[in-house]
Amino acid sequence: MRGIGEVAKASGLAVSALRFYDGAGVLVPASVDPVTGYRWYSDAQVRAARLIAGLRRVGLPVAEIAAAVREMDEPDAVRRRLHRHRRRLEDGLADAQRELLRIHALLDLEEKLMTRITLPAAALAASLDAVRFAAAAEPDGLLPAVLFDAGDSLLTLAATDRYRLAVAELPAAIEGPPVRLSLPLAFVDGVRALPGEITLDLTGEGVRAESGGAVVEGKPLAVDFPDYRRLTRRTTEPVARVTVDTQRLREMVQAAPVAKREHDGSAYDLVIFGLDPEGSVRVATESEWSAERHVAVNREFLLQALDAGGAGQLLLELDGPIQPLAVRVPGGSRFSILMPVRND
Template identity: 65%
Template structure:
């Protein structure tokens, strides 16, 4: 049997450390003298003490050190614990390098432009769902093949457009840093949507986008494009514009039963929905002959686009704004807004 001083010298652990690991249940002496409290260890415990000393030097948590000591007769299990700890260290080193880089920039008196946004995953998921339908995938329009992210005090706004429609959604958020406007690539936005749980932290600056969710981290380089200014389109209701609240399920059902009116663009056929207001102020679906007879009284839009906008706006009630045959049709929900370009007769 070995005394505590001998174990300390043989293992590299101090006497106080051996007492600590005894109290933690990690390395309990084989015998403790009830009168003097003197600890004695078996020869096999020297090897365990050396293992504890090594794991302590690399910063392994006490609980994991205890698991490693308990599994000494199963080397494969101990090696698995070592691999897990190494991954944690590597992740920590990556984070440390990033923070040190930012500190160097501060010391060089460069302006730190990163903005951090924190918000519930459910809120970001709802905002992405509300705008994704309007994103362009046309390779000839790279400036539109993404999701615009705008961070302002207390809010994150998402915008997409494909020239024929535009969608905007806002979510309350905790924002630290200056206002920022970046365009996230669509693959990044789609991958993020699949991982949304708990709380999401977004780091945005002109050179990088980082998203962290529980157990996941995504990065992307913002698109170097000049995204259209959506604010001039998302304007207050114009004087004379007609606004009406509609029940989404009811309007969807009526759209499904209406006689199709077909148009063609670039060789692709699509159905048109023709909207008008009846004398009571309710939205009515019109036939093509009525549209032809009085185009000024109707607003016509791509039927599929309208259905997608209704879905993105929510399942309850939405406000439609009809402002003449050459103005976009606006669909307003709670925290969401989309416009559909009109179809001329």
């Protein structure tokens, strides 16, 4: 039999460690002096203590060390346990290396005041399609751009020609400081054509999109984009909120009586609609325009908003004849707001 000090010296484990493994049930002494409490170990237990010391140095959890000690007479079982632990260590090292690279990249982005956004091309293209129609046309438009507003793992896209506003939100991997840039339509249309996964690098001086070796570059526009959050923030409930079938509403609008109006020398068509007594959406005539729940909007703008909303169902919010009409995709990730036409 060997005393605890001798076992500590032979195994490389401290006396305190041997006491710990005794208490944990991993290596219980062969005998303990009932008077002094001194621990005595067998020669086989010295071998176990050496194994414990090695496993401890490589970071094996206590529960697995205990299992390895029980498997000492089955070397292959111990080897399999060691192999699994090595794989965990290698995976952990790979994860740590990736995280270190990410931290270095983040520091580089912060130094350059750059924001990097990574997301699937299909998701970005769908969200751009949901807002692109509302952007002012180049070169005469006041806002020929799409706003990219990124922060907190969320990319918000917005476009407006001051007669309508479209907004779409989508999750994205975002590194670097929050950014809010108005990007030109030529850049936006180039990005919409990229495949696979897209990496966007955004600074106040320039923007770059890359996917599979294809690159699109541009410069932000120095335009004062409206505060879309303030414009879309509701302080009261709408007069009516109605769920509609997109295709059915499109057919109603296309078949509706046309009312003509003119703005800045350009003619356009109106569609007037509201609610019937049962609360369903109906097309209205000009004589009904002043009714509380009826609203008139640019017919082409409404059809484009319906197309951007996609198939299925949409949510309409009506606030009467002088308030904007909201067209929302259920769930709140995409919506459009159309300014009403006044009945003057």
